[in-house]
Structures are given as C-alpha cells and as structure tokens.
Amino acid sequence: xxxxxxxxxxxxxxxxxxxxxxxxxxxxxxxxxxxxxxxxxxxxxxxxxxxxxxxxxxxxxxxxxxxxxxxxxxxxxxxxxxxxxxxxxxxxxxxxxxxxxxxxxxxxxxxxxxxxxxxxxxxxxxxxxxxxxxxxxxxxxxxxxxxxxxxxxxxxxxxxxxxxxxxxxxxxxxxxxxxxxxxxxxxxxxxxxxxxxxxxxxxxxxxxxxxxxxxxxxxxxxxxxxxxxxxxxxxxxxxxxxxxxxxxxxxxxxxxxxxxxxxxxxxxxxxxxxxxxxxxxxxxxxxxxxxxxxxxxxxxxxxxxxxxxxxxxxxxxxxxxxxxxxxxxxxxxxxxxxxxxxxxxxxxxxxxxxxxxxxxxxxxxxxxxxxxxxxxxxxxxxxxxxxxxxxxxxxxxxxxxxxxxxxxxxxxxxxxxxxxxxxxxxxxxxxxxxxxxxxxxxxxxxxxxxxxxxxxxxxxxxxxxxxxxx
Numbered sequence: 001x002x003x004x005x006x007x008x009x010x011x012x013x014x015x016x017x018x019x020x021x022x023x024x025x026x027x028x029x030x031x032x033x034x035x036x037x038x039x040x041x042x043x044x045x046x047x048x049x050x051x052x053x054x055x056x057x058x059x060x061x062x063x064x065x066x067x068x069x070x071x072x073x074x075x076x077x078x079x080x081x082x083x084x085x086x087x088x089x090x091x092x093x094x095x096x097x098x099x100x101x102x103x104x105x106x107x108x109x110x111x112x113x114x115x116x117x118x119x120x121x122x123x124x125x126x127x128x129x130x131x132x133x134x135x136x137x138x139x140x141x142x143x144x145x146x147x148x149x150x151x152x153x154x155x156x157x158x159x160x161x162x163x164x165x166x167x168x169x170x171x172x173x174x175x176x177x178x179x180x181x182x183x184x185x186x187x188x189x190x191x192x193x194x195x196x197x198x199x200x201x202x203x204x205x206x207x208x209x210x211x212x213x214x215x216x217x218x219x220x221x222x223x224x225x226x227x228x229x230x231x232x233x234x235x236x237x238x239x240x241x242x243x244x245x246x247x248x249x250x251x252x253x254x255x256x257x258x259x260x261x262x263x264x265x266x267x268x269x270x271x272x273x274x275x276x277x278x279x280x281x282x283x284x285x286x287x288x289x290x291x292x293x294x295x296x297x298x299x300x301x302x303x304x305x306x307x308x309x310x311x312x313x314x315x316x317x318x319x320x321x322x323x324x325x326x327x328x329x330x331x332x333x334x335x336x337x338x339x340x341x342x343x344x345x346x347x348x349x350x351x352x353x354x355x356x357x358x359x360x361x362x363x364x365x366x367x368x369x370x371x372x373x374x375x376x377x378x379x380x381x382x383x384x385x386x387x388x389x390x391x392x393x394x395x396x397x398x399x400x401x402x403x404x405x406x407x408x409x410x411x412x413x414x415x416x417x418x419x420x421x422x423x424x425x426x427x428x429x430x431x432x433x434x435x436x437x438x439x440x441x442x443x444x445x446x447x448x449x450x451x452x453x454x455x456x457x458x459x460x461x462x463x464x465x466x467x468x469x470x
Contacts, residue, residue: 003028005465008071008166008220009245015070022070026056026114029072033116033163039144039468042157043074043164044135045085046117055114067223068166069112076155076169077118077135078125079211081105084115089123089132092322092331103196104168104211104228111227119154119167123333124319128178128380128407129391130154137387140182141466142432146384149179155214156183160466166220168228172209173311174379174410180214180422181379181435184462186452187214188221190229191239191443192417199234206314207237207417216462218421218452222248225445239443250450253288255373257281257438257451263377264296267409268395270382272428277378277436280425283458289451294375297368298361300408306361307411308402309346309354316343335403362416362442369441374451379422379435381409413437419445421452424461433461 003011003020014020030049037043052072059070075081078088080098087094101109109115123132130153131137138153140146141161148157152169156179159167169176171189180187195211213224222244231238259281262269281291319340322328329337368375385392392406393399400406413420420439427433440448 004032004162004165006165007217008215009067009223011165012067012069012071016064022056022059022114023053025070026052026072029116029163032161035470036161036468037163040139040141040148040157040161041136042120042138042148042154042161043116044077044118044120044154047084052114052116059112059114064112066111066227068108068227071113071165072116073108073113073167074117074119074158074164075105075115076152077121078151078170079105079168081115081118084118087134088125089121089134090331091133092328094134102198103232107227108168119152119158121151121154124336125151125170125172125175126315126333126336126339127151127391127403128174129389130179131387139387140384140432141468142184143384144468145387146432147182147387147389149182149380149384151175152187152214153179156180156185156187159183159185159214159216160462161469165216166224167214168211168224169214170209170211171414173404173414174407176212176214177379177410177420177422177435177437178407181424182384182433184424184433184464185214185216186218186221186424186462187422188212188225188449189413189420190225191419191445193237194239194241194445195225195228196230196232196235196238199232202317203235206317208310208314208414210417218449218456219245219248221421221452222449242446244446244449247446248449248453250454252451252454254290255451256290256292256371257284258292258294258368258372258375260294260296260375260377263300263409266296266300267381268398269378270395273378273381273383273434276428276434277376277425280436281376283455287454287458294368294372298364298412302357303361303411303415304408306354306357307415309350310358310415312339312343313346313351314343315339320344358415361412365416365418366441369444373447374438374440377409377412377437379410379437381406383428383430383432383434410437413439418442419448421448423452423455424459426461427464
C-alpha cells in the first residue's frame with residue numbers, strides 16, 4: 001500500500017513519529033494531483049507548488065498544533081480560506097479572494113491543516129451534480145463519463161483518487177451523502193448545530209444545511225468532526241463537541257436497524273439499487289445487528305412539499321439581493337433563479353405550515369428511534385448518470401418535475417437535521433459504486449459512527465481503488 005492509500009489518522013501518526021515528513025507528504029500529494037486531477041477535475045484553485053512545499057517544510061520545523069499538522073487539505077469551494085479564491089462555482093464571484101477563514105476552516109487550520117486549494121462544487125452548491133461555468137465538471141473516477149454527484153463532488157472524488165486523505169463538505173440536500181455514495185467513500189452529515197456555519201446574515205430561522213466531514217474511514221470522519229464541531233459563541237444555535245475517536249470502537253451486537261427501502265414505493269429507484277443495498281444489509285446481520293423492514297413512516301408527498309417550501313425560502317434569503325440586480329441576475333443559472341423566485345413569492349403562513357409538517361415528522365422519527373438504533377435508505381435513487389446531463393429527467397420512466405426531485409430520498413434526514421453517515425454498499429453490475437444513508441436520532445452522532453466503524457472493519461469498500469489510479 002502506497003503512502004497516499006493510508007488513512008488520514010495513520011498519516012498523522014507517521015508525521016508525529018517522523019516516519020514521513022510533511023514535505024514528503026506534500027510532494028506525493030502534488031504528484032498525485034498532477035497525475036490524476038486532469039481526468040477528474042476535482043481539485044480547483046490549486047496553489048503554487050513551491051509555496052506549498054515551503055509551508056510543509058515549515059510545518060516539519062514547528063511543534064505539532066493538532067492531529068492535522070502537516071496534512072494537505074483542499075476546502076469545498078463554498079467556504080472561505082484566506083488567500084484562496086472562493087468562486088462558489090459562479091462567474092459572479094470568480095476571482096474573489098477572502099482575507100479571513102470561515103469558522104470551520106479556522107478550526108482546521110488551528111489543528112495544523114495545510115490548505116492546498118479548493119474542491120469543486122456546483123454553482124452555489126445547488127444540485128447534486130458537480131459542474132459550473134467557472135471550473136467545469138467533476139468526473140466520477142469509477143466511470144469518467146459519469147457524474148460525481150454533489151454538491152461535495154470534488155471532495156468525494158479527491159478522496160477516492162487519493163489526492164486527499166480527509167476532506168470537508170456541506171449538506172443541504174444530500175451533498176455529503178450522494179457524492180460519497182457515488183465515489184465509494186464515507187460522508188457524514190452531523191446533527192444540525194454540531195458543526196457551525198458562519199455568523200453572518202440571518203442566523204435564527206434556517207436549519208437545513210450543515211458542514212461536515214468526509215473520509216475513507218469512519219475513524220477519520222470522527223477525528224475531523226472533533227476539529228470541526230463545537231458551539232460558536234457568535235451564533236444563537238449550536239451543540240458542544242464531544243470525543244468521538246476514543247469511543248468509536250464498540251460492540252454493536254444487538255443494535256436494531258430498520259430498512260426503509262424505497263419508502264413504500266414512493267421513491268422511484270433504478271434497477272439494482274435496492275437489491276444491492278438489501279444484500280449489503282446482510283453484513284450487518286453477520287455483525288450481530290438485528291435488521292427489520294420498516295414501512296414508510298410518513299407521507300412522502302408531505303415531506304416533499306415541506307422540504308421544497310423551506311429550501312426555496314432559505315435559498316431566496318441568500319440570493320434575493322443578486323436577483324434584484326439586473327446584471328447579477330443575468331449571471332445566475334436558471335435553477336437558482338427558479339428557487340429564489342419561488343421563495344420570494346411565499347407567504348409567512350406557507351412557511352409556517354411547512355415547518356409544522358417538519359415538526360410532525362420530527363416527532364414521528366423520534367418515536368421510531370425508541371425502537372431502532374438506526375434507519376437505512378439508499379443514498380441515491382439512480383446510478384451515476386452521464387456527466388454531460390444537467391440533471392436526470394426521469395427515473396424508470398417517472399418524470400422528475402424539478403431539477404432536484406431525483407434526490408428526494410435524502411430529504412427525510414435533512415428536513416429535520418438528523419445525523420447521517422453514508423456507508424459504501426458495494427458496486428453494481430455496471431461497475432459503479434452505491435452507498436446507503438444510515439441515520440439516527442438527533443444528537444446520536446456517536447452511535448452512527450460506531451456502527452459505521454464496525455461496518456468498515458467488516459467490509460472496507462474504499463480499498464477498491466478507482467481504475468484510473470496508477
């Protein structure tokens with residue numbers, strides 16, 4: 001196994017023991033990016049190599065700041081890293097160089113991370129397919145003509161191709177889950193409030209999106225979560241951080257897992273996905289877990305109506321100023337304009353009714369978690385689609401009436417801010433990866449990571465490298 005095949009915690013241990021230098025790790029990272037990034041376009045805004053090697057040498061010569069000391073990282077291009085372009089995939093912001101780190105980025109920097117550039121994302125992170133007019137499309141390394149998913153598609157591909165050992169991402173509508181599933185890695189959406197966003201703009205009402213970690217192992221997920229997590233005193237909501245790595249190894253025998261399948265047929269699924277996931281679930285039974293099918297616990301249409309109302313309302317809050325400027329509006333993609341205009345047109349009572357449905361679903365889910373330690377759904381409703389599509393128009397002949405309807409399977413989790421770990425589930429007959437969303441009760445992050453760690457020890461799907469790797 002080569003240096004870059006090692007997990008982040010193992011690399012950190014090697015750096016601490018001086019079995020490898022930060023300079024050696026940085027040089028290997030840059031060489032891997034040179035070798036494979038041209039094919040997949042996952043890492044963007046890459047910094048000058050000589051400057052990065054100088055920073056790595058400086059890291060070798062200074063006391064360790066934390067477990068990320070000397071580890072190369074690229075941050076999703078929705079978050080600000082001082083001195084590196086934040087385009088958000090939009091021509092309106094291309095060339096924008098922030099002077100300060102976002103909260104999450106500052107925490108990773110304080111732990112010793114060396115920031116090499118950004119990972120690609122859709123424009124404003126809208127849509128689970130990573131392409132934009134600034135940096136182009138990110139390709140799936142298991143099928144270069146296929147989508148990498150999104151919006152953390154660049155991060156997932158960088159992990160799968162060993163350009164990064166650990167990465168950050170963010171998730172509103174599956175953006176830490178769908179790309180992880182399609183790239184055979186792990187992505188963790190933490191309980192809402194555990195990883196803070198930015199203390200900017202409106203901070204009380206919108207509770208759909210969150211930052212979180214991605215990696216090739218749940219232990220690395222847990223380690224990065226410890227760095228990212230914790231209440232920010234400048235924000236009204238938030239949860240305290242907790243130790244995860246030291247408690248991740250646990251006896252999971254007897255834990256109860258509910259299988260939701262296709263939500264009673266409400267979610268159209270391409271052939272092979274449910275069968276693959278059901279086959280993978282047998283591994284949990286081998287591990288001593290109890291697996292039971294669970295009927296659809298809430299009307300899918302009510303979830304969808306609540307979600308699309310609250311999502312459009314949140315997006316309108318961010319994009320309304322751009323829509324009001326004629327020149328800025330001309331630079332927005334049609335989907336962004338549609339979302340924002342839809343949100344602007346909503347009444348306060350429409351939003352209230354949507355949140356009442358959200359509350360009803362939260363209460364029902366809480367009751368389910370009195371019976372089950374975790375629930376599982378597929379991470380996507382179809383296999384990675386052609387990279388030149390804007391989005392799928394239909395699944396099994398069922399038309400998709402919005403640009404994001406094909407990701408409806410992720411909204412039961414995101415609507416109520418539950419923690420959720422994408423776990424790799426294996427590969428279809430087409431050679432493409434698929435994942436499963438394993439989610440638990442609010443603040444049940446540790447239990448999911450423990451189940452994920454046991455799953456990884458039993459399966460280790462990320463060891464199946466993409467065919468493009470040397």
